[in-house]
Amino acid sequence: MPMPAHFELLTTAAGARRGRLRTAHGTVETPAFMPVGTQGTVKAMTPAQLREIGAQIILGNTYHLNLRPGPALIRELGGLHKFMAWDGPILTDSGGFQVFSLAKLREITDDGVSFRSHLDGAEIFLGPRECMEIQAALGSDIAMVLDECPPWPAKIEDARAAVARTLRWAKTCRDVWGELGQPEKGHLLFAIVQGSSFAELRRECAEALAALDFPGYAIGGVSVGEPETEMLAAVAAAAPHLPADRPRYVMGVGTPPQLLRMIALGVDMFDCVMPTRLARHGCAFTPDGPMNLKNAKFARDARPLVEGLDNYTCRHFTRAYLRHLVMCGEILGCTLLTLHNLHFYLDLMAQARAQIEGGNFEKWAKDWCARYEAGLKEGEAVPEGE
Amino acid sequence: MPMPAHFELLTTAAGARRGRLRTAHGTVETPAFMPVGTQGTVKAMTPAQLREIGAQIILGNTYHLNLRPGPALIRELGGLHKFMAWDGPILTDSGGFQVFSLAKLREITDDGVSFRSHLDGAEIFLGPRECMEIQAALGSDIAMVLDECPPWPAKIEDARAAVARTLRWAKTCRDVWGELGQPEKGHLLFAIVQGSSFAELRRECAEALAALDFPGYAIGGVSVGEPETEMLAAVAAAAPHLPADRPRYVMGVGTPPQLLRMIALGVDMFDCVMPTRLARHGCAFTPDGPMNLKNAKFARDARPLVEGLDNYTCRHFTRAYLRHLVMCGEILGCTLLTLHNLHFYLDLMAQARAQIEGGNFEKWAKDWCARYEAGLKEGEAVPEGE
Numbered sequence: 001m002p003m004p005a006h007f008e009l010l011t012t013a014a015g016a017r018r019g020r021l022r023t024a025h026g027t028v029e030t031p032a033f034m035p036v037g038t039q040g041t042v043k044a045m046t047p048a049q050l051r052e053i054g055a056q057i058i059l060g061n062t063y064h065l066n067l068r069p070g071p072a073l074i075r076e077l078g079g080l081h082k083f084m085a086w087d088g089p090i091l092t093d094s095g096g097f098q099v100f101s102l103a104k105l106r107e108i109t110d111d112g113v114s115f116r117s118h119l120d121g122a123e124i125f126l127g128p129r130e131c132m133e134i135q136a137a138l139g140s141d142i143a144m145v146l147d148e149c150p151p152w153p154a155k156i157e158d159a160r161a162a163v164a165r166t167l168r169w170a171k172t173c174r175d176v177w178g179e180l181g182q183p184e185k186g187h188l189l190f191a192i193v194q195g196s197s198f199a200e201l202r203r204e205c206a207e208a209l210a211a212l213d214f215p216g217y218a219i220g221g222v223s224v225g226e227p228e229t230e231m232l233a234a235v236a237a238a239a240p241h242l243p244a245d246r247p248r249y250v251m252g253v254g255t256p257p258q259l260l261r262m263i264a265l266g267v268d269m270f271d272c273v274m275p276t277r278l279a280r281h282g283c284a285f286t287p288d289g290p291m292n293l294k295n296a297k298f299a300r301d302a303r304p305l306v307e308g309l310d311n312y313t314c315r316h317f318t319r320a321y322l323r324h325l326v327m328c329g330e331i332l333g334c335t336l337l338t339l340h341n342l343h344f345y346l347d348l349m350a351q352a353r354a355q356i357e358g359g360n361f362e363k364w365a366k367d368w369c370a371r372y373e374a375g376l377k378e379g380e381a382v383p384e385g386e
Numbered sequence: 387m388p389m390p391a392h393f394e395l396l397t398t399a400a401g402a403r404r405g406r407l408r409t410a411h412g413t414v415e416t417p418a419f420m421p422v423g424t425q426g427t428v429k430a431m432t433p434a435q436l437r438e439i440g441a442q443i444i445l446g447n448t449y450h451l452n453l454r455p456g457p458a459l460i461r462e463l464g465g466l467h468k469f470m471a472w473d474g475p476i477l478t479d480s481g482g483f484q485v486f487s488l489a490k491l492r493e494i495t496d497d498g499v500s501f502r503s504h505l506d507g508a509e510i511f512l513g514p515r516e517c518m519e520i521q522a523a524l525g526s527d528i529a530m531v532l533d534e535c536p537p538w539p540a541k542i543e544d545a546r547a548a549v550a551r552t553l554r555w556a557k558t559c560r561d562v563w564g565e566l567g568q569p570e571k572g573h574l575l576f577a578i579v580q581g582s583s584f585a586e587l588r589r590e591c592a593e594a595l596a597a598l599d600f601p602g603y604a605i606g607g608v609s610v611g612e613p614e615t616e617m618l619a620a621v622a623a624a625a626p627h628l629p630a631d632r633p634r635y636v637m638g639v640g641t642p643p644q645l646l647r648m649i650a651l652g653v654d655m656f657d658c659v660m661p662t663r664l665a666r667h668g669c670a671f672t673p674d675g676p677m678n679l680k681n682a683k684f685a686r687d688a689r690p691l692v693e694g695l696d697n698y699t700c701r702h703f704t705r706a707y708l709r710h711l712v713m714c715g716e717i718l719g720c721t722l723l724t725l726h727n728l729h730f731y732l733d734l735m736a737q738a739r740a741q742i743e744g745g746n747f748e749k750w751a752k753d754w755c756a757r758y759e760a761g762l763k764e765g766e767a768v769p770e771g772e
Contacts, residue, residue: 041711043717076686300462312432325427330425336432
């Protein structure tokens with residue numbers, strides 16, 4: 001089979017893949033991390049700052065943008081790229097995950113999901129057709145199919161039913177995406193592998209979706225409360241059954257070591273709110289684990305967050321100053337920590353790409369994780385959740 | 387008398403002055419507006435963004451920085467410039483104004499003010515000596531003397547007593563500033579004219595301070611609740627009695643037309659939280675008055691805030707997008723509106739300087755105010771206060 005025009009697998013090293021994904025708004029070097037721009041903004045960042053730290057592609061949340069300001073308005077104003085002044089690639093999720101995690105009174109049938117908005121209680125229906133229409137209105141470079149993500153832990157019969165529905169919806173999504181003329185614009189559609197913690201279901205779902213020949217594949221239904229070993233097992237169960245010549249994206253993860261371990265399992269793309277959300281809680285990523293700036297020991301610390309890391313925050317500001325901003329609740333604290341944390345993730349992916357090219361990924365990733373996890377053991381308290 | 391080395395009066399036009407102020411961290415072209423950086427940060431702005439919009443000098447609040455993180459820590463970390471990574475000039479206020487507006491249980495004597503911190507109730511004393519020591523520790527390019535600012539309205543005997551105390555403290559401050567070796571470093575000390583709404587007291591205070599030969603003079607005790615006409619009258623009563631060869635600074639004002647009217651009265655410098663604070667309430671300055679982006683009429687408005695204004699916000703974003711950010715409570719909304727509002731003020735000062743140089747200031751300012759105030763009359767609701 002000839003390599004598809006939109007994805008090039010450049011080299012592999014012990015399972016890890018170095019690739020290049022072409023979209024209607026530019027090229028993404030993989031492995032890649034996608035900063036999350038839930039409501040049409042990566043929280044606390046200007047598009048200029050995102051460019052400056054090397055963001056290649058960002059994610060938009062269909063659920064949130066569908067509620068506010070709505071796809072009709074965004075289409076009228078020229079699409080999501082123009083609306084938020086980001087001219088690079090945008091991937092949008094299907095909205096399904098937030099329907100399950102945020103919306104109220106949802107009812108799921110084979111046609112789709114009825115739910116009430118978490119903002120104002122308005123009744124909304126999201127089926128595979130609506131899901132594609134919204135993402136087409138946004139102008140997504142990469143749209144995601146509507147899937148059913150069962151809660152964790154799931155019974156095998158529920159997980160099997162969710163896989164069956166996910167496959168049916170994937171086909172409908174593909175047909176509607178075609179009807180809407182999106183493939184001709186170079187807009188890609190990725191399918192999503194479900195199957196909960198059941199390796200056999202993960203394999204079946206991956207194989208069935210692979211046969212449908214999507215431009216790319218995501219592994220969903222991970223990071224929903226399960227232990228890390230189970231999460232990695234779910235990815236390991238699905239990845240080998242996806243076509244090697246298509247990009248693979250694990251949705252909604254993870255910590256820096258989790259990303260490196262999934263790269264070793266052959267994953268190419270990630271998104272996660274962790275770097276942006278922890279920044280707003282006063283927490284900075286470092287090679288020695290996360291650093292909670294509320295800790296009094298940083299009050300007189302004249303060092304940068306990470307010595308020698310080349311971003312605006314590390315070039316100009318001390319830990320003492322950043323702690324001061326955090327303690328005062330200053331917006332600039334959110335901005336500078338978000339910039340640093342996102343750059344830390346993006347830089348980690350750049351290092352991973354170089355290590356795969358150099359053939360030394362496995363050893364490097366092992367050492368990197370050992371240092372990071374040794375830092376974790378020192379028991380720095382890290383704030384939880386939102 | 388020869389012109390002092392630190393201030394040059396370049397030209398005047400119908401009362402308005404075009405000058406140049408030299409400080410240890412660079413030159414300030416006047417008339418100038420100083421963005422307020424209360425807690426060691428101009429809220430929601432990076433220093434790079436401040437430079438980009440043309441900020442020449444910023445203000446720090448001695449009251450806040452004294453409480454948190456404290457002058458000893460800032461001195462240890464190399465001074466306020468290094469702490470906040472702003473290498474341009476910094477003016478700090480005396481802390482007196484916030485002692486009167488924020489602190490609890492204050493007691494004022496001829497020695498100074500005892501008060502309790504609004505943060506944790508700690509007992510603190512601020513006298514003229516402490517005031518100078520704190521500002522020396524911060525490394526202020528321009529320090530302000532400790533003054534007593536009576537509330538409005540004031541009885542004439544209370545206003546007279548406040549003037550007398552302000553004059554005594556001004557002398558002590560000047561002596562201590564000298565003892566601390568600040569003048570040798572090129573660090574300037576400005577005196578403050580009080581006198582409430584009493585023209586005779588304003589004149590007396592201005593003349594007495596002028597005789598003490600300070601590097602610059604502020605007019606304080608305005609914008610404390612009095613009507614605008616009374617505020618302008620207080621400035622008009624003081625300004626002619628200050629030495630023409632020293633910069634004049636009106637503290638804590640004001641609206642764009644107020645600034646232009648005070649420039650016509652011979653004022654050179656201003657600071658105000660209005661552009662930054664209103665930004666955080668979703669309000670943008672325009673030549674046709676302030677624009678409240680929460681107004682539904684902006685939901686589909688594809689225009690920039692101000693057509694043709696050359697700042698990052700106006701170059702890239704529509705009113706519809708900015709309204710979306712405001713309605714979602716997104717940090718980027720604060721950032722982009724703060725950047726715009728500060729640039730609007732700084733650009734207004736740049737226009738005023740050019741108009742004074744061109745000899746057309748009076749006519750231009752009148753037309754500018756007429757357009758702005760016509761916009762106000764259209765009744766756009768603007769949010770109040772913090």
